[in-house]
Amino acid sequence: MEVVITDHPEQVMADIITGAVRGGATTLGLATGSSPLPTYRELIRRHREEGLSFAGVDAVLLDEYVGLPPTHPESYARFIRDNFTDHIDIGEVYSPDGMAPDSRIAADAYDALIGEVGPVDVQILGIGSNGHIGFNEPSSSLTSRTRIKTLTEKTRRDNARFFDDDLDQVPFHVITQGLGTICDARHLALVATGEGKAAAIAATVEGPLSASCPASILQWHPRATIVVDEAAASKLRDADYYRYVYTNKPENQAGH
Template sequence: MEVVITDHPELVVADAVAEAITGGATTLGLATGSSPLPTYRELIRRHREEGLSFANVTAVMLDEYVGLPHDHPESYTRFIHDNFTGLIDIGDVYLPDTMSDDPKKAARDYDELIARVGPVDVQILGIGSNGHIGFNEPSSSLTSRTRLKTLAERTRLDNARFFDSLDEVPRHAITQGLGTITEARRLVLAATGEGKAAAIAAAVEGPLSAACPASILQWHAHATVVVDRAAAALLRDVDYYLNAYEHKLAR
């Protein structure tokens, strides 16, 4: 695992995406939430000002709330369209059918779709304050596939700020599983702020454990965790991470 500590995580993540696309990558995994937003803004800027094209790229969504119409202001489908895919020249954007009468089957169907259009070349990830990635809450199997998940109350509380009340926050989502996520060729996780420091420390330096789903990145051959200094505050080996990145050799 590569750990990058920087004042501008969005530039490092955008570099990883841009390098992959210009190198011929055709499938991009998209996450939602506050952490990826600066990256999406930077990629939009590069598209508009530097000619970075996504025309040959297919995108797959990481997760979506169950039962929330896709045009709902807080649906992840609407979020990614309004903040990224609707502002660039990207090809197809795939998401699970979370309005299906059979969400378990919809999850299996989506997992099969990802396998057909993938493997994902770069999967962008955020991290929840309890260590979840996607909606893989603590106790999720490290080999789990795309499936229906019940959201932890802590996750619902964290997300309630986007809704008018906690009661409006859905209790279920379809999410790519940890096994599905780790089939991507590269994982890039971004986190900022002291509120993510404990989760980052557990993911990077704690044991590989279902108690912290994001720790699965330790098992991946090409995973990068990009954090600002506040999110890195509880890491023990900060000096090493800074030195390793400063003297990084090209892959």
């Protein structure tokens, strides 16, 4: 695992994606929410101003709310198009079917689809304040596959800001890639900013591998990069060591 503490997380994340795309990546895993937005804006800038092309690259989303059509302003299918993929020359963009009559069947079908278009070359991740990635809430199986999940009250309250601060509008259920599905990706790149994520980042990096902090599964992955600003790194016990290693790592060394 590589921990990068930086004043410009979006630049480091965009460098990871740029390197993968220019190196022949064919499938990207995209996260929604506020954490990846600066990265997406930087990638759009590079596409427009520096000629970064995503031609020949497909994308898969981590999750989708159950009961929201893809045209809903807070559906993740709509979010990723409005904030990223409609602004670049990417190929197909796949997401779970939140309107399927049977969410369990839809989840199984989406997991199979990821296997067909993958493996994912780089999976972008955010993290919840309770340590969830995707919508794998605490107690999620560390080997779980794509499935329907019930959101915790904390996560629903955290997401209410996207629904006019009206908790009643926030769905109770989602279809999410499981931790096992996420870990099928070749490279996991997680970004977090702000003091509100500091405890979750500390548990992810320096706590035990535990279903109580789903993001801790990154410790188990052969190639994981965690990119944080100073505030999100503020509870890391070994922050100085991570800075030293990143500053002095060999050229072209991948994050391990």
